[in-house]
Amino acid sequence: MALGFDFYTYSTRELIVTDKKKWAAMLRDQGIFYTITYTILIPASFLIFWIGFLPWELVFWFFPLLALEHVAQEINRLLVAISEPLWASVILFIRHGCWAFMTAVILWIFPEQRHLTFVLAAWTLGVSSACILGFIRLRNLDSISLKLPVDWKWIKKGIKVAFPFLLATLSLRALYTFDRYWVEAISGLEVLAAYVFFAGIANAIMSFLDAAVFSFTYPELIAAVGRKDTKGFKAQLRRMGIQTTLLAFTVSAAAIILTGPIIHWIKRDVYSQHLPLLFWTIFATAISAISMIPHYGLYALRQDRSIIVSHLFSLPIFFIATIALSQFYDTISIPISLAITFSFLFIFKYTMLKRSNTLAA
Incomplete structure (x- = not known):
């Protein structure tokens, strides 16, 4: 996250509303910005090894994987922004699913390969393949704009927009760190293992x-705002709302139903x-x-302040809710507090979206 500085929050919107002929130059300028952040932050990242947080034998895997994962993630976002969601989904599958599944099969067939080096090598191969496939698709962009000089004003404006988003994102992401520490503090490592397993299922949703x-839908929201097409914006937002609500509850129900047999199969009583x-x-x-519906609406409308404020408030709301509920409940107070926090995000963002002039009836 720090490597990218959340610059994509700025560049994605700009890319969608800009002429395709200028995309190559914009991606080049974004790459220059990332080169600067890498130059500063990669050396600083050695502190992770100096303080003993990670062993030095992992250093030769850590930095290539760090860079490759970031590049693959940015390529995925770019493909979504330029209306190539199928390509983006394929790359995401290669990056997160394909290599892991193949590795699991190999480790099952060849137990002697069950060591960290093999897994890290497979991970590197998988994410490298995703990057190569992404570059193959992006090479078709019109390169004539590369003759233009680097737009430093565009980069500086992007930093001003992205930095508050970075702070807000850190606040929101912190929920998924503190919840685990809290579970361990209340119930111990065995229950934490169950919670992490369940959280993995939820994240898959x-x-x-x-x-x-x-x-598929949020680039259309941004494009509609760029065209000042209020009717089209509302139609896309309604479509996103219906699809998200139906799929969220359908997939959630399926996950709950299927998890029972999985737990029985792995024979973990604590689960x-x-x-x-x-x-x-x-x-x-x-x-x-569901809270992402008004989130993307606000993002498309460039109502960044509402998004940032809500995310900054999310962490203290989670803390207050967990402290209050833990007086009456045990570990269950933590996911309940997450539900309360996300409910706040939905209500706040929805209220701000309704106040927007673009959505005025």
């Missing part, structure tokens, strides 16, 4: 919605004993997904 709904954690975690994720 959000990934599915990203690929199936958001990557069965804490199934309410699964229900609340999935419920919180469903609310989070």
Whole structure:
């Protein structure tokens, strides 16, 4: 996240509303900005090894994977922005699913390969393949704009827009760190393992919605705003709302139904004993997904202040809710607090969206 500085929050909107002939120059300028951030932050990242957070033997895997993952993520975002969501979904599958599935099969067939080096090598190969495939698609962009000089004003404006987003994103992402520490503090490592397992299932729901709904619809929202097409904007937002709500609850129900047999198969009693954690975690994720509807509306309308303020408030709301609920409940208070936090995000963003002149009746 720090490597990219959340610059995509600025560049994505600019790319969608800009003539295709200028895209290559914009991507070049974005790449120059990332080169600067890499030059500053990569050396600073060695502190992770100096303080002993990671062992030095991982240093030769850490930095290539860090860079490759960031590049693959940016390519995925770019493909969504230029209306290539299918390509983006394929690259996302290669990056997150394909290599992991193939590695699991190999490790099952060849137990002697069950060591960290093999997994890291497979990860590197998978994300490298995703990057190569993405570059193959992006090479078809019109390169005539590369003759233009670097637009430093555009980069500086992007930094001003992206920096508050970075702080807001850090606040929101912190929820997914503190919740785990809190679970461990209340119930220990075994329950934490169950919670992380359930959270992984819930995150898969959000990934599915990203690929199936958001990557197709939010570029259209931004384009409609760029055309000053209020009617088209409302139609796209309504479409996103219907699809997100239906899929969120359908996939959530399927996840709950299928998790039971999976837990029985892996024979982990602690998971069965804490199934309410699964229900609340999935419920919180469903609310989070629905809150993305007004989020993308505000983002398309460039109502950044509303997004940033809501995200900055999310962390203290989570803390207050968890402290209050933990007086009456045990570990279940944490996913309930997440549900409360995401409900706040939805209500706040929806209210701000309704106040927007673009959506005035």
